[in-house]
Amino acid sequence: MLTVLAGCAAAPQWAFDLRNVPPLKLDGQIHSYDPDSPDLRDPGILEVTPQMREFVELYTADSNNAHNKLISLHRAIKGQGALAMQYDPFADGTAAQAFGRGSANCLSYAHMFTALAREAGLNAQYQWMEVRPEWHRMGERVAVRLHVNVQVKMRDSTEYMVDIDPLNRNEVAGARLMSDREGFALYYNNLAMSALADDKPVYAWKQLVRGLHEAPGLSQLWVNLGAIYRYAGQYDEAEQAYFHALEIDNGDRSAMNNLVVLYELQGRSNEQSYWEERLERYRNLNPYYHASLGDAAMEEEDWGAAYDHYTKAAKMQPDDGLLIYSKGLAAHQLGDVAEAERLVSRAIEKASFQVEKQRYRVQLKIIREEQAAAL
Known part of the structure; x- marks a missing residue:
């Protein structure tokens, strides 16, 4: 059976090029990516406002070393007598928006803390926390979760992890530092997925393509781009996006699952069976x-x-x-x-x-x- 289906596992012959991403075709209109569009103006993700500078000055000026600055800043952000930042899983946004609102999810908190920490002269970087996949009792995966926090590194190489909603240790499968551009890409990805949930596929597509311009090596963004193409009925483009995600990460379960869904929609039972078997093999090796x-x-x-x-x-x-x-x-x-x-x-x-x-x-x-x- 694997021999028969070997051709089904091969990616289509044409490939995505971020300089020429296939347009979105929806409701008789063709939408191309225009970086000068008003929808794509620079949001200033790590921009520090005057109020944020004053906050940093107020709570870190008396600290005589980096460790004390970090502790003072963290307490001021979380403490009830200062910013009293609250966790809200739906509170996306830039550093300034999270600061002004007083609430954040893990990503917007990472934007805000990174911006404030750097303003205080600390070495702060985004950190990707890989969350263990979850399964139902029958063995099917529930969901892929994404969690981002901040790592602050001292001159003596001591590292601190700052998080608004820390994961339990048994949820963590690994961690890696992220570039600023990857952090920005996730910001645009969240905008896109929120827009798609609100039935705004054109805006979602623009934001996701912008995110891919920031970090084309994030397989999750390619999977989500494929979801938008599938929404628009552009099945060939969706298929290629999923395959491109698998080129980046051949164990991307979400890409495999989306291929199963796509092939089921198209009635391509051989390909659907191949990827269902591939998912099961991956599961058993996890x-x-x-x-x-x-x-x-x-x-x-x-x-x-x-x-x-x-x-x-x-x-x-x-x-x-x-x-x-x-x-x-x-x-x-x-x-x-x-x-x-x-x-x-x-x-x-x-x-x-x-x-x-x-x-x-x-x-x-x-x-x-x-x-x-x-x-």
Whole structure:
């Protein structure tokens, strides 16, 4: 079957070129990308207003080093007596808009904190937090989540992570620093997706193409561009956008899923089956899918199944302390105290955060006390 469908997996022969992005064709009109359009004026994403400068001066001027400046700035932003910034998942916008409004989601907060921190002379950068994929009990992925925060690096190389709505440790699969242009691209992406939800596909398309001009290497933006073309009935352009996303990241689950949806719309059953099988193979090779099965088994008190699932997950991702720790918990429930002690001790070595290490040490103490009592 794979041999028969090999041709189905190949990308179409023409490719996107950001200098000549295919126009959007909708309601009998053709919309081309015009960088001079009023819709695309520079929003000043990291622009600092006079009020923001005064804020930084007020709360950091007396700080005698970078660490103290960071602590003072963070407290002033989050503290009830100063800015009292509130989390709102729908509060997109620029740094100045988030500051003036007093509310932000993770991305607009990253814009604002980066701008304020740099105004204070701190080395602040956007940071992409990769969130573990989530599955239903049947094994299907729920959603791909995107989370952005800020990393502030001191001269002694100490790094601090600043976040308005921190993820739980068990939600994090990895992290990487982002360029300003990638941060800007995500701003335009959010504008686009909000506009598409409001049934404004032309505005959405313009903003998304602008985002791709900032950071053409973000596969998620190509997937969303494909969604807009699909909305407009431009299936060939949608298909190519999805394939381009896969050229950037051959494990982009969203691109694969969108190809399944597209081929189902077109009645292209062979291609649809190919990508459904590809998604299933990817799922079975993903350690966090097996971890989710382990979590489900733990909830059902099926300790043996949980241990097996965590074993499979930890084998695929041997440096993930949480997977090792979860396997240790399952071993503990199975009564294998020596194995549980070994695994939790190893999880402590692999843990990245002190709070994580402390939690594991508490569990290790419990296991050792049980072991001592049994002697």
